[in-house]
Amino acid sequence: MNQSGGKGSMLTSSRKSNEVVLDQFPAGLRVLVVDDDPTCLKIVEKMLRTCHYEVTTCNRAESALASLQANRNGFDIVISDVHMPDMDGFKLLERIGLEMDLPVIMMSADDGKQVVMKGVTHGACDYLIKPIRIEELKNIWQHVVRKRKNEWKELEQSVSIEDGGDRMQKQFEDVDYSSSANEVGNWKSSKKRKDEEDEFEDKDDTSTLKKPRVVWSVELHQQFVAAVNQLGIDKAVPKKILELMNVPGLTRENVASHLQKYRLYLRRLSGVPQHQGGINASFMGTQDATFSPISSLTGLDLRALAVAGQLPAQRLSTLQAMNFARSSPKSGQPVPMVDQRNVFSFNNSKFKTGEGQLQQPNLGSNNQMNLLHGIPTTMEPKQLAELHQSFENMSSMQASVSPSNSPLMHRGSVRFPPNMSQTLMSNGLPGGLLPRCMPAENGRGLGGYTNPVSQTTSSASLTFPMNHGPELSGSNSFPPLGSPPGIPSLTQKGPSKEDIPVNSDAKGSTTGGILPGYYLPNDIQQFQSNDWELQNVGLAFNSPQNTSSLTGNLENAAPIFVQQGISSGSMRNSSSGGGSKGSFVEGSHHQNLSSVVNSSVRIKSETVADTSYQNVLYTEHFGQEDLMSALLKQQEGIGPVNPEFDLDGYSVDNIHV
């Protein structure tokens, strides 16, 4: 992690001192080993000592937890056995992830696929099969680094570049780092303090952001709107909103710009014909109502809503805070577009990261994780496409999604096809927005919309009015989705391969992709539908496979994305416990590609097959033959990739315009 181009003497000198520290790293890495087998415990301890790590051993999970709790910053990484008498290793894994946010490596003599998968889904950053060899332990430091790196990225993204150094410093201080990581952290923070913008430009291992942007996720926006409502729209000033939101890493500037957009959006809504105006009121009015239910919905519901409801992507997008600025069709504001993308990518990445990473980026709560979890299981890329097309089966989808919630909710059963995320993305709205959107957008029979939304994960039956498409055109030349064919009910069977009839009508006025329909007209025009489709397809990595282990197809995805200007977000290495981060990267931001490549998303190589399957579907349905085939080729060409991707928390990487 050398910063490229030291800036300023202070930076250089701090860099030097930090380099020294870094050189010693990973020596001194503080490892906690938990295993009820004394033989194995002793051996692993010796091996770790030989690697110059600092080792603490526990033979019981409870005592390990106690040690961790007593000394929150005392450890960098935990290695735990799976089978222990007093506590299941996976439970311990979850607890540690929740409470301490440390990378956890599982180990076991059991190498069965299910067990390994369980480790992955519960958020383990690695899984070692006994007997452990010292070679395997030598490199565990990478998980620590990766996790820190991802946390940094999340931080950076939540910090706009305009922010003063003070703010950054403050944010960095908020982050907990272990001693070795502290050095890294200090180095980073000093780097940032010194020369934020330039340093952001620098590509280094830890930060590939050029312009960190806040991604207004569903949850974040919910918090924002809640804060605004609490203060009263007239009295809502960024400072107060920021305080109410209490989101680490969020700055007043972020809130201010978001607020501006939000106000524009509201203005636009109220300036719109009656029914919409009414919607606006209802929008505001229902916000609280929908918020709470929505917030009670783990992201899963929201996502489900998004997916199931097929909220006309247009709606979702409009509703998105990001879209506020785009009040008029063809307003073509680049910023909003970016935002939208950001949101999408953010969402997307979130979904992708669904993998048991309970660690949320600063922005979100664990709900987002849940979101991911919930959605994937039932969504197939195909279905996703269908969803876009039809709203009818929202309820069924919802239902199907809900059941998946429970299994999914617990960390990381990320099994949603990237499509899901894609869909979500296109729908754009962080769940919270969806409900609001509906009424606001259409004023037509959306009223019932909020109801489903308010349902919690268990079974929101979304009954989105299906005829959003045509009506949407009023607001933003949304591509008429036509009469959405009923959304095929997604039964919960993992990636179901139902044939979702793709409405070629949907392609309608849009650029021919189903997805485009979800964007505001100006968006559509500005975005190439290709991009979105690509995203969809790209995202259409079977989630189940995502959750599996280590061969990463992300690499495959990454190039696709990058080429398409979309990045599937940063994927974490499997070694780190982080969730996968998806980030859309514009084609121009190849750095994202590298981050994607370097990220750790576990995608099974099998996904290739699935994606090709999905691709087939897409090609059938999508009008963008060229893109699709290109994409398909890419995907099919994806061989087993080995970047290890962890699905960590969500980290949105560069989301650029």
Add this chain to the structure above:
Amino acid sequence: MELGLMQRRLEDYTKSLFMEGLLDAQFLQLQQLQDESNPGFVGEVVSLFFDDSEKLLNELTSAMDQQIVDFRKVDSYVHQFKGSSSSIGAQRIKNVCILFRNYIEEQNIEACLRCLQQVKQEYYHVKSKLETLFRLEQQVLAAGGSIPAIEVTSF
């Protein structure tokens, strides 16, 4: 006995254990962990293994002895034994454990009992061999020699 001869005997003996499949490469890992700062490491680990295994085997035996066998419990014991034996490189024990777990899954009590017998046999077998090995090592060390490093390629 002359030191060189003792060392040679130790070396041959060690190699034979590998040849017989009693020990595998994991044991080499242990030996490599042993150094001047921790000269008795392998011996300590193996002692630990013996103590732990005795307990485990007793519990396993009594679990299998029950009127109604709790296979889940039996499986966890066997799994544990598999883990510890593989950690020290006791290959044959590990292999029997793998077999044992298959029968547990089938809930085949007869086969399980046979496996239990077999796993005990393997255990005592490797135990006695390792004890001999350590004795030889002690002789060499007592005579002022050092333990020759076993080369993986040599067998």
